[in-house]
Amino acid sequence: MSLLSKNGNEIIFRLILFVLCVLIFLIIAYPLYFIIIASVSDSTLVSTGHVLFLPKGISFFGYQEIFKDTRIWVGYRNTLVYTFLGTFINLLFTLPAAYVLSRKEFMARRALMLIFVITLFFNGGLIPTYLLMKGLHLTNTMWVFILPFSVNVFNLIIARTFFETLPSELYEAAAMDGCSHFKYFIQVAMPLSKALISVIGLYYLVAHWNDFFTALIYIRKNELQPLQIILRDILLSNQVFASGAGVGGDAGGYAQRYADQIKYGVIIVSTLPILILYPFIQKYFEKGVLIGSIKG
Amino acid sequence: MIFPAIAVILIFNYGPMYGIQLAFRDYDFAKGLTGGEWRGLYYFKQFMNSYLFADLMKNTVTISLASIVLGFPAPIILALILNQIRRKKAKQILQTTVYLPHFISTIVLVGMLNVLLSPETGIVGYLMKLVGLGDINLLASTSTFMPVYVLSDIWQHCGWNSIIYLAALSTIDPQLYDSAKIDGASRWQTIRYVDIPAIVPTMIILFILSMGNVLGTGFEKIFLMQNALNLPVSEVIATYVYKIGIVSNQFSYSSAIGLFNTVINFIFLIAVNAISKRFSNMSLW
Numbered sequence: 001m002s003l004l005s006k007n008g009n010e011i012i013f014r015l016i017l018f019v020l021c022v023l024i025f026l027i028i029a030y031p032l033y034f035i036i037i038a039s040v041s042d043s044t045l046v047s048t049g050h051v052l053f054l055p056k057g058i059s060f061f062g063y064q065e066i067f068k069d070t071r072i073w074v075g076y077r078n079t080l081v082y083t084f085l086g087t088f089i090n091l092l093f094t095l096p097a098a099y100v101l102s103r104k105e106f107m108a109r110r111a112l113m114l115i116f117v118i119t120l121f122f123n124g125g126l127i128p129t130y131l132l133m134k135g136l137h138l139t140n141t142m143w144v145f146i147l148p149f150s151v152n153v154f155n156l157i158i159a160r161t162f163f164e165t166l167p168s169e170l171y172e173a174a175a176m177d178g179c180s181h182f183k184y185f186i187q188v189a190m191p192l193s194k195a196l197i198s199v200i201g202l203y204y205l206v207a208h209w210n211d212f213f214t215a216l217i218y219i220r221k222n223e224l225q226p227l228q229i230i231l232r233d234i235l236l237s238n239q240v241f242a243s244g245a246g247v248g249g250d251a252g253g254y255a256q257r258y259a260d261q262i263k264y265g266v267i268i269v270s271t272l273p274i275l276i277l278y279p280f281i282q283k284y285f286e287k288g289v290l291i292g293s294i295k296g
Numbered sequence: 297m298i299f300p301a302i303a304v305i306l307i308f309n310y311g312p313m314y315g316i317q318l319a320f321r322d323y324d325f326a327k328g329l330t331g332g333e334w335r336g337l338y339y340f341k342q343f344m345n346s347y348l349f350a351d352l353m354k355n356t357v358t359i360s361l362a363s364i365v366l367g368f369p370a371p372i373i374l375a376l377i378l379n380q381i382r383r384k385k386a387k388q389i390l391q392t393t394v395y396l397p398h399f400i401s402t403i404v405l406v407g408m409l410n411v412l413l414s415p416e417t418g419i420v421g422y423l424m425k426l427v428g429l430g431d432i433n434l435l436a437s438t439s440t441f442m443p444v445y446v447l448s449d450i451w452q453h454c455g456w457n458s459i460i461y462l463a464a465l466s467t468i469d470p471q472l473y474d475s476a477k478i479d480g481a482s483r484w485q486t487i488r489y490v491d492i493p494a495i496v497p498t499m500i501i502l503f504i505l506s507m508g509n510v511l512g513t514g515f516e517k518i519f520l521m522q523n524a525l526n527l528p529v530s531e532v533i534a535t536y537v538y539k540i541g542i543v544s545n546q547f548s549y550s551s552a553i554g555l556f557n558t559v560i561n562f563i564f565l566i567a568v569n570a571i572s573k574r575f576s577n578m579s580l581w
Contacts, residue, residue: 013483017380021390024374028393028451034419035408047417049426097301112298116305121508121562124312125554127541131318131329132311148308151301182297210401213516217542228403235407236520263411267404274399282392285459 039063039264046260061258062265072234072269075227082145082226083208090204091197093150098159099185104168113160116153130217139218145211145226152207155200162196163189198284209274227270234266319552332548339552348536356532359518360510362446368506370454372499375461376487394455405452406520409444410435436525445521445530449514460502464495500578508565511557533557 038046042057050056066072101109123129138144166189174184190197212228219225315329319339322332343349374394381387400408413434415421424432434440468490476486515534522530533553541550565580573579 009482009484017377020377021381021386024377025390025393028397028455031408031412031451032396034412038411038419043417046419047422049419049422051419093300093304096297100298112302115302119305119309121565122313122558123309124315125551125558126537127547127551127554128312128315128318129308130542131315131547132308136307147304151304153305156301185297206399210403212401212403217538228401231401231403231407232520235403236410260411260417263407267407267411271400271404275396278396278399279392282395285395 035264035267039261039268041261043258043260046264059261062261062263063269065258065262066265066269071222071225071230072227072266074223075225075230078142078224079209079227082142082211083205086146086149086208087201087204089146089150090152090155091201094152094156094159094200095190095193095197096185097151098156099163099189101156101160102163102166103181116156120153126217133218140221140224142224144218145208145214148214149207149211152204155203158200159196162193166192195284198281202281202284206274231266231270235263316551316555318548319555321548323547335548339549340556342549343553343556348531351528352531352533352536355529356511356534358529359442359445359532362442363449364506364510366446367450367454368503370450371457372461372495374454375458375465375495376491378458378462379465379491380483380487391455394458396455397452398456400452402514402516403520405448406517409448409521413444433525435521436523438526438529441521441526441529445518449517460498461495464498465491468494497578500572500576501580504565504568504572504580507568508561510564511560 034052037051037053037055039062040058040060041051041055042059045051045056100106101113103109124132133139133144133148138147170188171184174188179188210228212226212232215224215226215229219229318329318332320336321330321334323329324332378387378391378394381390397405410418412418413420415433420434432440434444472490473486476490481489511533515532515538518530518532519535519538522535534557537550537554537557540546540553569579
C-alpha cells in the first residue's frame, strides 16, 4: 500500500467517523433540546412546526400551572422520601452482606451465593408476589417501595467483586491489632469504598426514582402515590389539571391548547433533579462498570 | 452482617416461590393460598387452548427478538465508534450525551413519544405530513408499534449499554495497537482484528443473558404504550398476566401463565448457555 492511499484511507475514515458522531449526537440531543424549547413556546406554533431551533411565542403558562398543581408536589415529596430512605436501606443491607460474601474464609459463601444468584433467573411471578405483599400487610404503605427491593442481587455481586479486590494483607494487619470483622468493615473497608458506594448508590437511587410498577400494583391511596404515577396521569391519561386549565365551561379549547405545553413542562420538571445530579455522578459510570464486570 | 440480606431474599424472593402452587390450585379467597382444590395442569391447558395463546406468543417473541436483533449490536457499534475518537473533549461530550437518555424514566419516555408523535399536535406527525408520508398515527397503528418500541428503546439505552464494551476496550494493551500500526494496519483493520476480538467474550455473556430473557420483554414500557388500537400487536404475556391477575382477579390462571413464561425463559437460558459452552467454551456457569 502506498503512503498516499494510506493517507487517503485515513482521511476517509476520519470523515466517516466525524459524520457518524455528529449524527449520533443530533439524534440523541435534539429530542431533548426540543422538549425544552417546546415547554416555553406557544403550543400552536409548536404543533405547526414553527418551533425547531429557538423557542417562539415564549410563555411560562405551562410552568405556572405545574407549580399550582398540588398532586405533583405530593408526588415529588413521596418519591424523594422513597428514594432516599430506600437507597439508605439498600446500602445498609447490601454492603455488609457483600463484605461477608467476599471473605474467602467464610464457609457458606458458595452456597449462599447460589441462593442469591438463582433469584436472578427464577421468581415466583406476579400473583404469588402480590399475595405475599398482601399477606404481610405491606400494600398501601410506604414500606412496599423499600423493603422488598432492599437487596438487589446484581448490585450485591458488584459490591462483592469490589471487596474481593481489597488487599488481604490489610485485614491481616488489622486482625493482628485485634480488629473484629465488624470494626474492620466500618473503619477500613468502608472508607476505601467510596467509588463503589457511589456507583451502587446511584443504581439504587435511579431505580427508586423511576419505580412506578410498585405503586401501580400495591398502592391505592392517593396521598402515597409517587411522582411517576402522577406523571402517568398527566402525560398519558390526559388528565387536565384540577386547578387552572379546567376552570369554567369554555375551558375546553383553552385546556386543549395548553395541555401540550403543560406536558412538555412536566417532562422537564420531573427529570430536572436527575439532570442536575448527572454531571456530578457521570465520572463514576465507567468506574462502576469496571468494578462490576463479572469475572468468569 | 449478612443476615438482613438473607432474610430479605428469603422472604421476598423465595416467599413467592411457595405461592407458585397457586398455578396448580383453585384460588379460594376464603381459604387462602393452600386451601383451594388441586387442579393439576388445568390452568396451563386452559392457557394453551385459549384463542389468545397464539397471538400472545407471537407478540412476545416478535418484540423480544426484534429488540435483541436490533438492540444487541447497537451498543457494540457505538462503543467501537466512541473508542475511535481521538479528541478527548469531543469524546467526553458525546459520551455524556449518549448516556443521558438512560436516566429518563419509562413514563417520561413514553410521554415524550406521545407528545412528539401525536398526529394532531406532535412535531413528528407534522413533519411527516410535510414530506407526504400522510397522517399515520405512529402510536396507534399495528404496523408501527414494534418499530417505535424497538427504536425508542435503542435511543434510550444504547449509550448506557455501550459502557460495558468501552470498559472492555479500555483494557486492550496499547502495544497491540502499536504493533498493528507497524504492520501497516489501517484503522478499519485495527477495529476488525484488535477491537472486535477483544470484546467477543463480553458479547457472548451479554447475549446469553438477553436470550435468557426472551419472553421477559419489559412490561412497563409496553404497558404504557398500549392503547385500544395497537393492542392486537402490543399485548404480550407480561401485560396479560397483569390484566387477568391484578385487574380481574383470576389469580390461579394468571399464576399459571406467569410460571409458563418463567419456565420457557429458563429453558432458553440453559439451552443458549449450553450451545455457547459447546462452541466457544464460554458460559455463565
